[in-house]
Amino acid sequence: MSKLKLSYFDFNGGRGESARLALSMGNIEFEDQRVVFKDWPTLKASMPFGAMPVLEVDGIQLAQSNSINRYVGKLSNLYPSDPYQALLCDETMDAVEEIVAKISGTMFLDEDAKKAKREAVAAGPMTLYLTHLQANLKARGGEFFADNRLTMADLVVFLWVRGLRSGHLDYIPATLVEKVAPLLVQHQDRIAQTPGVLAYYQNH
Ligand SMILES: N[C@@H](CCC(=O)N[C@@H](CS)C(=O)NCC(=O)O)C(=O)O
Numbered sequence: 732m733s734k735l736k737l738s739y740f741d742f743n744g745g746r747g748e749s750a751r752l753a754l755s756m757g758n759i760e761f762e763d764q765r766v767v768f769k770d771w772p773t774l775k776a777s778m779p780f781g782a783m784p785v786l787e788v789d790g791i792q793l794a795q796s797n798s799i800n801r802y803v804g805k806l807s808n809l810y811p812s813d814p815y816q817a818l819l820c821d822e823t824m825d826a827v828e829e830i831v832a833k834i835s836g837t838m839f840l841d842e843d844a845k846k847a848k849r850e851a852v853a854a855g856p857m858t859l860y861l862t863h864l865q866a867n868l869k870a871r872g873g874e875f876f877a878d879n880r881l882t883m884a885d886l887v888v889f890l891w892v893r894g895l896r897s898g899h900l901d902y903i904p905a906t907l908v909e910k911v912a913p914l915l916v917q918h919q920d921r922i923a924q925t926p927g928v929l930a931y932y933q934n935h
Pocket residue numbers: 745746747775781782783784794795796797828835
């Protein structure tokens with residue numbers, strides 16, 4: 732088994748959380764490097780593409796959250812082996828990444844510009860993405876996004892929806908998901924009750 736080290740920021744969310752969660756659910760041993768924000772400026776240059784998550788596999792650094800998600804999903808049996816089901820899983824994860832990137836792009840705007848941009852994203856693309864993900868979930872039986880079982884796609888959507896509903900993102904209404912995609916709220920609640928997810932958050 733390869734030696735794994737996952738580096739990501741020290742909070743229970745964001746692009747690196749799905750990989751940490753999946754590795755733990757799969758009982759895959761890894762070094763969990765949780766970077767505190769004050770250390771980031773000195774660490775940034777040591778990361779490929781200057782960002783995290785980064786997964787070291789036997790000392791080789793690899794980046795890009797969804798590439799990491801696919802890899803750890805395969806290790807922990809949370810990624811479909813059927814090519815079409817894998818496509819459904821990937822489509823879901825990439826849709827979330829696309830909309831997450833629209834919000835991270837506002838992080839360092841001044842307050843007025845941030846408010847205007849985030850309100851526009853919430854009313855426009857975010858509503859569209861939530862609505863479409865909900866329609867996909869419904870069309871696939873209402874429980875899981877791919878493979879009729881829990882996969883990385885469910886973990887990624889669960890974490891994203893949980894983050895949106897926490898109200899921690901200024902100018903994104905915490906009630907948006909409930910309003911436009913109530914099935915995703917039910918999905919979040921159900922995934923949160925999965926034994927492996929429950930066990931992980933008892934310790935984190
Ligand atoms: N496309 C990359 C984006 C990575 C990214 O932007 N990560 C953020 C945290 S979620 C980051 O490292 N931000 C700090 C910085 O860019 O200095 C991925 O999917 O992993």
